[in-house]
Amino acid sequence: MGDVVRVGLLGCGNVGAAVARMLHEHGDEISRRAGTAIEVTRVAVRDLDKPRDVPVPAGLFTDDPYDVVRDRDVDVVVEVMGGIEPARSLILEAFRQGKPVVTANKELLATLSRELFESAAAGRVDLLYEAAVGGGIPLIRPLREHLAGDRIVRFMGIVNGTTNYILTRMTEDGWSLGQALADAQRLGFAEADPSADLEGHDAAAKAAILASIAFDLPVAAGDVYREGIMAITPDDIRFAKQLGYVVKLLAIAEGDGQEVSVRVHPAMIPAGHPLASVRESFNAVYIEGERVGPLMLYGRGAGGDPTATSVVGDVIELARSRTSGGARSLIGHADHPGVPSELAPRRLKPIEEMQAQYYMLMRAADRPGVLATIALVFAEHMVSIKSVWQEGHAEEAQIVLITHRARERALQACVRDLRLIDTVKAVSSVIRVEAAEP
Numbered sequence: 117m118g119d120v121v122r123v124g125l126l127g128c129g130n131v132g133a134a135v136a137r138m139l140h141e142h143g144d145e146i147s148r149r150a151g152t153a154i155e156v157t158r159v160a161v162r163d164l165d166k167p168r169d170v171p172v173p174a175g176l177f178t179d180d181p182y183d184v185v186r187d188r189d190v191d192v193v194v195e196v197m198g199g200i201e202p203a204r205s206l207i208l209e210a211f212r213q214g215k216p217v218v219t220a221n222k223e224l225l226a227t228l229s230r231e232l233f234e235s236a237a238a239g240r241v242d243l244l245y246e247a248a249v250g251g252g253i254p255l256i257r258p259l260r261e262h263l264a265g266d267r268i269v270r271f272m273g274i275v276n277g278t279t280n281y282i283l284t285r286m287t288e289d290g291w292s293l294g295q296a297l298a299d300a301q302r303l304g305f306a307e308a309d310p311s312a313d314l315e316g317h318d319a320a321a322k323a324a325i326l327a328s329i330a331f332d333l334p335v336a337a338g339d340v341y342r343e344g345i346m347a348i349t350p351d352d353i354r355f356a357k358q359l360g361y362v363v364k365l366l367a368i369a370e371g372d373g374q375e376v377s378v379r380v381h382p383a384m385i386p387a388g389h390p391l392a393s394v395r396e397s398f399n400a401v402y403i404e405g406e407r408v409g410p411l412m413l414y415g416r417g418a419g420g421d422p423t424a425t426s427v428v429g430d431v432i433e434l435a436r437s438r439t440s441g442g443a444r445s446l447i448g449h450a451d452h453p454g455v456p457s458e459l460a461p462r463r464l465k466p467i468e469e470m471q472a473q474y475y476m477l478m479r480a481a482d483r484p485g486v487l488a489t490i491a492l493v494f495a496e497h498m499v500s501i502k503s504v505w506q507e508g509h510a511e512e513a514q515i516v517l518i519t520h521r522a523r524e525r526a527l528q529a530c531v532r533d534l535r536l537i538d539t540v541k542a543v544s545s546v547i548r549v550e551a552a553e554p
């Protein structure tokens with residue numbers, strides 16, 4: 117690289133345009149901090165005729181992204197087009213050309229990280245991805261650098277803004293999931309097809325990326341146990357409130373000896389927990405380290421400008437390492453950067469073996485002895501009940517209960533047997549309760 121670090125953008129949508137604007141508008145500060153000027157010299161888009169509010173001359177645009185990756189006037193490739201292909205092939209080509217890559221593409225990283233990091237290592241170039249999880253929230257670098265000396269015990273994150281917005285409206289305004297989703301779509305927080313958010317796919321991709329770093333084992337999105345928020349009802353939200361909890365969609369990873377559990381599901385957390393105050397479309401990750409104790413990183417998990425901050429931070433980091441002449445090693449292990457070396461091989465723990473507390477909502481006949489029958493089923497499966505609450509409605513009672521910590525396998529067996537009791541009309545909800553009991 118010369119006096120100027122020349123950036124080729126793959127994509128100029130929400131994030132790409134914000135990156136181009138930030139590099140231009142904050143140019144003086146950026147060049148002082150990076151020790152070199154950073155300029156956009158090439159941009160690939162799909163539609164050359166689309167009007168764009170970016171300070172980049174029209175002549176630098178192309179609709180062939182390989183023009184960007186192979187251009188001699190591009191030192192760093194910034195992939196902000198999204199999707200698996202052609203993003204994957206373009207990144208691999210950039211590595212072959214000896215160019216480092218900055219990406220915001222969680223989908224790609226959560227499915228093909230090993231191939232990408234191995235190719236980066238083979239080309240002795242870097243792949244940085246701070247923007248891929250948590251938009252503008254610094255998460256990757258704090259985990260990889262600041263906390264590298266500690267052992268992470270657990271992290272719990274609200275990493276999807278759409279579902280957090282929906283759950284906030286359900287909690288604070290008493291709306292149904294459908295009403296809250298329609299509102300999120302009206303405000304542009306939710307896609308026309310919101311399934312990736314509502315079913316937890318987006319959160320699972322982010323959980324996989326964070327867990328890989330925090331627990332030194334390769335985790336793909338498909339390895340993550342996943343439940344979305346579609347089954348959450350206003351009744352669950354109301355009972356959670358009465359019991360002193362808040363319902364959130366959490367991405368959780370926790371280490372237990374040589375095992376790591378990585379999962380995404382709705383959970384009740386105590387109303388006093390720091391994550392309970394993460395409202396609207398904000399994101400946060402609460403990390404517990406063996407020595408550092410608890411810490412929380414909070415902010416805007418999406419949006420062009422916040423996400424561009426992370427992308428530009430990565431580009432500056434690359435520029436600095438070039439100006440200082442040092443080979444970067446931000447992404448870890450020399451032979452296998454980003455895919456941790458297996459010093460202490462760990463195994464992903466199946467969901468049946470995890471332990472949690474559980475909230476359960478049932479409808480049952482409002483008759484003497486029903487509660488005793490239910491309690492017996494719990495006892496048979498060694499699941500201990502912490503509290504029970506019953507509301508009568510004519511012939512039928514709604515029974516809400518919270519268990520002590522129990523194994524998932526035992527709890528599922530308990531639910532199966534409860535459904536066989538003829539006085540139990542329905543087990544309508546089962547939600548894990550996190551961070552309440554040690």
Ligand SMILES: NC(=O)c1ccc[n+]([C@@H]2O[C@H](COP(=O)([O-])OP(=O)(O)OC[C@H]3O[C@@H](n4cnc5c(N)ncnc54)[C@H](OP(=O)(O)O)[C@@H]3O)[C@@H](O)[C@H]2O)c1
Binds near residue numbers: 198
């Ligand atoms: N938006 C966020 O808040 C956010 C937050 C964190 C991470 N991310 C990640 O950042 C990436 C970009 O997101 P975004 O919201 O900026 O997406 P976007 O607004 O849809 O922009 C995508 C850009 O890529 C271009 N593009 C797509 N396919 C192309 C192809 N085959 N050839 C050339 N250009 C192509 C599009 O061109 P046209 O403009 O011509 O259509 C567009 O400029 C994604 O990986 C996303 O997951 C986004």
